[in-house]
Amino acid sequence: MEKLQPPRGTSDLLPQEMATQRYIFDTARAISQRYGFEEMATPIFEFTEVFARPLGETSDVVAKETYSFTDRGGAGLTLRPEGTAGVVRALISGGLTQNLPQKFFYGGAMFRYERPQKGRMRQFHQIGVELLGVSGAVGDAEMITLGALILAELGVAEQCTLHINTLGDGESRLAYRQALVDYLKPLRKKLSADSQRRLEANPLRILDSKDAGDRALLAEAPRLETYLNAESKAHFDSVLKFLDAEGVKYQINPHLVRGLDYYTHTSFEFITEALGAQGTLLAGGRYDGLAGMLGGADVAGVGWAAGVERLAMLIKAPSAPTVDVMLIGLSDELLVRLFPLGAELRRVGLRVELGYTHNLGKQLKRADRINATHAVILGDDEARRDGAILRDMESGAQEEVALKDLATKLRAKKS
RNA sequence: GCGGGUGUAGCUCAGUCGGUUAGAGCGCCAGAUUGUGGAUCUGGAAGUCGCGGGUUCAAAUCCCGUCACUCGCCCCA
Numbered sequence: 494m495e496k497l498q499p500p501r502g503t504s505d506l507l508p509q510e511m512a513t514q515r516y517i518f519d520t521a522r523a524i525s526q527r528y529g530f531e532e533m534a535t536p537i538f539e540f541t542e543v544f545a546r547p548l549g550e551t552s553d554v555v556a557k558e559t560y561s562f563t564d565r566g567g568a569g570l571t572l573r574p575e576g577t578a579g580v581v582r583a584l585i586s587g588g589l590t591q592n593l594p595q596k597f598f599y600g601g602a603m604f605r606y607e608r609p610q611k612g613r614m615r616q617f618h619q620i621g622v623e624l625l626g627v628s629g630a631v632g633d634a635e636m637i638t639l640g641a642l643i644l645a646e647l648g649v650a651e652q653c654t655l656h657i658n659t660l661g662d663g664e665s666r667l668a669y670r671q672a673l674v675d676y677l678k679p680l681r682k683k684l685s686a687d688s689q690r691r692l693e694a695n696p697l698r699i700l701d702s703k704d705a706g707d708r709a710l711l712a713e714a715p716r717l718e719t720y721l722n723a724e725s726k727a728h729f730d731s732v733l734k735f736l737d738a739e740g741v742k743y744q745i746n747p748h749l750v751r752g753l754d755y756y757t758h759t760s761f762e763f764i765t766e767a768l769g770a771q772g773t774l775l776a777g778g779r780y781d782g783l784a785g786m787l788g789g790a791d792v793a794g795v796g797w798a799a800g801v802e803r804l805a806m807l808i809k810a811p812s813a814p815t816v817d818v819m820l821i822g823l824s825d826e827l828l829v830r831l832f833p834l835g836a837e838l839r840r841v842g843l844r845v846e847l848g849y850t851h852n853l854g855k856q857l858k859r860a861d862r863i864n865a866t867h868a869v870i871l872g873d874d875e876a877r878r879d880g881a882i883l884r885d886m887e888s889g890a891q892e893e894v895a896l897k898d899l900a901t902k903l904r905a906k907k908s
Numbered sequence: 909g910c911g912g913g914u915g916u917a918g919c920u921c922a923g924u925c926g927g928u929u930a931g932a933g934c935g936c937c938a939g940a941u942u943g944u945g946g947a948u949c950u951g952g953a954a955g956u957c958g959c960g961g962g963u964u965c966a967a968a969u970c971c972c973g974u975c976a977c978u979c980g981c982c983c984c985a
Contacts, residue, residue: 498976501975501976557909557983558983558984575985603985605983605984605985607909607983607984608909608910608982608983609977609978610977610979611977611978611979612985613983613985619985620985687981687982690982698983703980703981704981762985769979769980770980773984773985774985775985776984800984801985802985803985821944823943852943853943853944853945854941854943854944854945856945857944857945857946858944858946859945860945861945861946862945868944868945870943870944873943882943882944884944884945886945886946889944889945891944
């Protein structure tokens with residue numbers, strides 16, 4: 494421990510950052526509730542299989558980015574790298590599949606062992622929503638409009654674009670995947686090293702390659718659109734119809750694919766230019782295959798997650814709360830007489846600070862710094878008359894008020 | 909995991925053809941104002957120059973390693 498710093502990829506949330514995160518969290522929760530989503534929470538760690546099975550044993554997230562460990566009882570556990578798998582596991586564990594649909598809002602810390610960058614931490618925070626048991630396109634569309642409304646409420650909607658695509662159902666996806674592999678196999682040598690690897694591990698990801706050579710090859714590649722079966726195509730068209738009805742602007746992006754194996758049909762991302770390579774603010778899609786992969790009955794699902802740190806970088810922090818009154822006693826004996834007043838005011842909801850020393854100048858300075866609107870000053874002269882000075886910190890005007898009347902007076906000023 | 913950049917006071921940064929006690933602004937503390945904040949003036953404290961090693965008579969400055977941050981790739985919120 495050379496310089497006493499937090500572990501790589503983690504950071505402290507000092508009050509200012511905490512306030513911003515709290516604001517994002519509260520805003521998202523409040524708006525989700527308007528859509529009927531209720532908050533829930535799952536454990537921060539799960540049995541490793543909960544993530545390994547649905548995410549795919551070979552996916553990078555599971556293969557090299559998880560914090561996995563064996564506990565003292567020998568159980569194989571993993572810190573959650575994302576929220577959806579845990580929520581669906583909870584749905585199955587709790588027998589909630591008997592009572593669908595279920596609508597959840599959640600948020601909290603996620604963990605991925607990655608190379609840190611701005612907007613990409615090893616411990617980071619997500620908020621997310623999951624709609625379970627609704628297979629219709631209305632569900633996809635509702636989730637997207639919920640995301641759009643939250644981003645608008647946070648004031649970042651102007652800075653991002655909604656990209657949307659469909660992967661089709663399992664059948665369509667498989668057929669296309671095969672066609673893509675058949676097309677690319679003979680061209681293997683011309684692909685970038687990364688994409689050659691993807692060809693084995695996750696061929697659809699090649700569509701998202703940033704390599705210029707790959708992109709050129711893809712121009713002639715088979716198109717996903719033509720491999721969609723009738724149901725898949727109808728589902729996507731319907732999603733777009735719902736979005737059009739609400740006037741949600743989107744951009745169809747055939748190269749938008751998901752890294753995680755359980756996604757089907759719609760996938761979408763709200764992307765901003767403002768954060769460089771970490772521009773995805775909120776992303777999700779439909780995952781009708783997930784519950785089955787976890788060993789439960791098939792349950793349709795659609796959801797998204799948003800990166801709190803990324804959002805925090807784009808919004809202006811809510812202003813610091815103001816203090817209603819600062820109580821300053823010019824000696825400990827005098828402060829004792831003000832002490833109960835502080836308690837009384839706090840009981841009725843005022844924010845009260847105490848002067849921790851008896852140096853008047855210093856305490857007024859502190860009152861100024863913490864944005865106190867009023868100060869109560871008690872010195873020997875006033876105390877003899879059972880009064881105290883009430884000072885308006887903005888105007889500097891002050892008057893002597895009887896101690897017994899202070900609470901009433903301050904409450905009146907507050908309202 | 910791969911490639912590039914950066915790291916000097918609490919903060920933002922100057923300071924490199926290596927050369928006496930390492931600087932500025934902001935902030936902080938004190939005084940002018942011994943019972944009155946926000947302005948001004950004066951003074952002050954504060955730095956293992958990220959850390960470790962090497963080269964040299966001499967290293968913030970050059971070299972190597974390491975840690976952290978950062979940009980791109982991978983992956984992804």
